[in-house]
Amino acid sequence: MRGSQVRMLEKLPIPLSAQPDPREAVTCLSTGIEVLDTVLEGGLPRGKISEIVGTPSSGRTGLILSILAQAIAKEELVAYIDAFDSLDPSFAIKAGVKLKQLLWVRCGASQQKAFKAADILAPTGRFGVLVLDLTPIETPFKRVGGKRAPLSSWFRLQRSLQGTSTLLLVIGQASTAGSAAVVTVSLRRCKVQWCFASGEDSSPSLASLTPFFYGIWTEAQLLRGKHHGHVTFYSRF
Amino acid sequence: MSRFIAVFSSDLSLTLPVVQSLSSRVVLCPPDGVFIEVSVRVERDILKQLIERSDRSVVLKTGVASTRTAAFLAARFCSGSIVPAGKEREFSATFPIQPLFPYAGAHPDLFRVLDHWGIRTIGQLANLPERELSIRLGEAGLHLRRMARGEDTEPFYPGIAELEFEERESLDWAVDSLESLASILNTLLGRLCAQLQTHGKATDSIGLILKLDDRSSYERRLQLAYPMKDPKTLLSILRLKLQSDPPRAAILEVLLQAEPTRARTPQHHLFQPKTASNPELLPRTLARLQALVGDGNVGSPTLLDSHRPDAVRIRPFQLVDSTKQKREKRKSDPIDSPERELSTFLPIKPGVECAPLSLRRIRPPVPALIRPNQILVRAGPWRSSGDWWSGTSEAEGWSHDQWDIEFTDGVVCRVFWDHDRSGWFVDGVYD
Numbered sequence: 001m002r003g004s005q006v007r008m009l010e011k012l013p014i015p016l017s018a019q020p021d022p023r024e025a026v027t028c029l030s031t032g033i034e035v036l037d038t039v040l041e042g043g044l045p046r047g048k049i050s051e052i053v054g055t056p057s058s059g060r061t062g063l064i065l066s067i068l069a070q071a072i073a074k075e076e077l078v079a080y081i082d083a084f085d086s087l088d089p090s091f092a093i094k095a096g097v098k099l100k101q102l103l104w105v106r107c108g109a110s111q112q113k114a115f116k117a118a119d120i121l122a123p124t125g126r127f128g129v130l131v132l133d134l135t136p137i138e139t140p141f142k143r144v145g146g147k148r149a150p151l152s153s154w155f156r157l158q159r160s161l162q163g164t165s166t167l168l169l170v171i172g173q174a175s176t177a178g179s180a181a182v183v184t185v186s187l188r189r190c191k192v193q194w195c196f197a198s199g200e201d202s203s204p205s206l207a208s209l210t211p212f213f214y215g216i217w218t219e220a221q222l223l224r225g226k227h228h229g230h231v232t233f234y235s236r237f
Numbered sequence: 238m239s240r241f242i243a244v245f246s247s248d249l250s251l252t253l254p255v256v257q258s259l260s261s262r263v264v265l266c267p268p269d270g271v272f273i274e275v276s277v278r279v280e281r282d283i284l285k286q287l288i289e290r291s292d293r294s295v296v297l298k299t300g301v302a303s304t305r306t307a308a309f310l311a312a313r314f315c316s317g318s319i320v321p322a323g324k325e326r327e328f329s330a331t332f333p334i335q336p337l338f339p340y341a342g343a344h345p346d347l348f349r350v351l352d353h354w355g356i357r358t359i360g361q362l363a364n365l366p367e368r369e370l371s372i373r374l375g376e377a378g379l380h381l382r383r384m385a386r387g388e389d390t391e392p393f394y395p396g397i398a399e400l401e402f403e404e405r406e407s408l409d410w411a412v413d414s415l416e417s418l419a420s421i422l423n424t425l426l427g428r429l430c431a432q433l434q435t436h437g438k439a440t441d442s443i444g445l446i447l448k449l450d451d452r453s454s455y456e457r458r459l460q461l462a463y464p465m466k467d468p469k470t471l472l473s474i475l476r477l478k479l480q481s482d483p484p485r486a487a488i489l490e491v492l493l494q495a496e497p498t499r500a501r502t503p504q505h506h507l508f509q510p511k512t513a514s515n516p517e518l519l520p521r522t523l524a525r526l527q528a529l530v531g532d533g534n535v536g537s538p539t540l541l542d543s544h545r546p547d548a549v550r551i552r553p554f555q556l557v558d559s560t561k562q563k564r565e566k567r568k569s570d571p572i573d574s575p576e577r578e579l580s581t582f583l584p585i586k587p588g589v590e591c592a593p594l595s596l597r598r599i600r601p602p603v604p605a606l607i608r609p610n611q612i613l614v615r616a617g618p619w620r621s622s623g624d625w626w627s628g629t630s631e632a633e634g635w636s637h638d639q640w641d642i643e644f645t646d647g648v649v650c651r652v653f654w655d656h657d658r659s660g661w662f663v664d665g666v667y668d
Contacts, residue, residue, distance in 0.1 A: 213616050
């Protein structure tokens with residue numbers, strides 16, 4: 001090809017098929033907690049898998065409800081795949097979740113069914129946020145867990161999310177999605193706060209006063225993502 | 238000037254499609270009639286076309302007048318007549334009053350009273366003085382008198398709300414395989430969706446009734462998340478339902494019923510693939526989920542009007558109409574809106590972020606043996622009871638003492654003492 005022909009080709013507009021796909025542009029969904037959004041650089045990425053992990057009473061479910069409320073505020077549909085049937089809709093309403101826009105899938109303590117449900121819902125792209133709650137039942141008296149899913153299942157889910165604007169959020173006790181997840185936020189309970197009848201915060205040693213459960217201080221650490229960092233926020237009724 | 242054609246048919250299911258092909262301004266006159274609103278210039282043409290297009294086996298009685306009441310009387314007593322405008326009262330004066338009663342919805346006792354007074358014809362009823370009739374028979378008497386004078390007592394609202402969309406197939410021999418049943422359903426759904434298409438409707442609820450070989454019946458109703466009229470999608474939804482919940486015997490008769498609703502046109506997004514924004518794919522996705530986790534486990538949660546802990550019900554998931562939603566949002570009281578609930582999560586200190594706190598429920602609550610040395614802090618009890626008045630069974634009522642407990646390992650649980658079962662149970666974990 002001669003130099004003049006090359007110059008002529010360079011002047012031609014780039015065809016649409018050769019341009020980068022606008023769908024590939026990653027958009028983020030806010031978590032509703034400003035300090036966490038700052039660490040996450042705007043929020044959790046859509047079209048990808050993100051994980052929120054932590055011990056019991058560390059504020060994982062509250063954070064998930066806050067994210068669902070953010071998506072619902074944008075008139076999006078959200079889905080909650082509940083492996084162990086643990087969602088309480090009355091608390092979801094308090095967090096700002098409109099139940100009409102929430103699809104609740106109760107899997108009857110079956111992680112396998114929860115995975116299959118995620119496989120069905122992820123490629124549709126109808127839902128702004130898809131929560132896959134694999135947190136086992138964990139009380140001081142009863143523990144019901146499930147098997148760890150193979151990494152190939154997570155990559156299949158990740159592949160089916162591509163090209164959609166669905167954010168797949170996985171809650172669990174520990175990270176299970178491995179490198180299939182682009183963001184992993186680990187939550188740790190710092191302090192449980194009790195309010196006493198006098199109305200002032202006090203140490204639990206003041207047993208003579210009537211206590212009320214007030215909230216939990218949580219430290220969030222970004223285990224996987226573009227940057228690493230940690231922030232503290234408060235969960236309360 | 239509008240005129241009305243009253244049509245009474247020996248088989249309305251055959252006549253109605255013909256009537257609807259001629260005019261959209263149609264209203265039913267139960268049990269076997271229909272009124273068509275036409276203009277005075279085309280009334281004869283439409284009447285002619287109606288007779289030409291109708292099945293020859295169907296017996297039709299027609300009447301044309303300026304009011305529906307006069308058209309009704311013309312069709313009943315003098316079929317084929319066209320009453321000139323303003324001549325309704327003279328036309329029906331000699332007709333007996335008895336057939337007017339079911340049309341007017343009047344009580345049969347009124348007929349006996351009028352008969353006792355010697356009122357036999359519509360003309361005699363129309364000539365009764367208004368004030369005296371009102372004193373003796375009240376509003377019902379005046380209503381009858383207005384009709385006898387050929388007047389309409391209600392405004393004309395076109396639309397056939399009572400129209401039923403159903404298809405039935407009786408089988409020569411019992412069918413026991415899903416594949417055979419699917420081919421029958423395919424034919425029926427094709428006809429049903431064609432009917433819906435003709436009337437510009439879609440369906441968001443499909444009823445499947447199967448008569449079985451063991452003389453029982455299998456009745457299921459599927460609520461669809463989005464109104465649709467595509468037979469292929471509906472067939473796949475019915476197949477998934479039948480796979481997850483098969484009938485217990487071979488099938489002798491199939492009946493499909495569709496509840497008509499307004500058809501919606503999906504609005505596709507400019508930068509999203511069509512599959513993502515096509516709402517007609519959602520009902521099939523939900524049917525697949527239902528087949529996976531079972532009925533009653535997929536849908537939108539709804540809180541019941543009860544103080545019972547965990548009073549929640551799942552109802553079928555419906556796609557929210559965005560325009561309707563915006564209208565509701567504008568109307569809704571800001572005091573009850575979730576946005577107000579959100580605003581209660583104020584930071585306790587300036588600069589401290591607040592997230593909502595939730596309870597992870599354990600369903601059903603697990604029994605617990607709580608030792609005092611496990612407890613770090615406790616709050617309570619909050620006593621609640623209810624439904625003890627509703628029945629004799631102890632399972633229906635509840636009586637709880639609820640506590641919030643922080644255990645030594647840092648987990649905060651909601652536990653309760655059940656007075657009926659005399660034991661501690663864990664309701665959930667705050668998370």
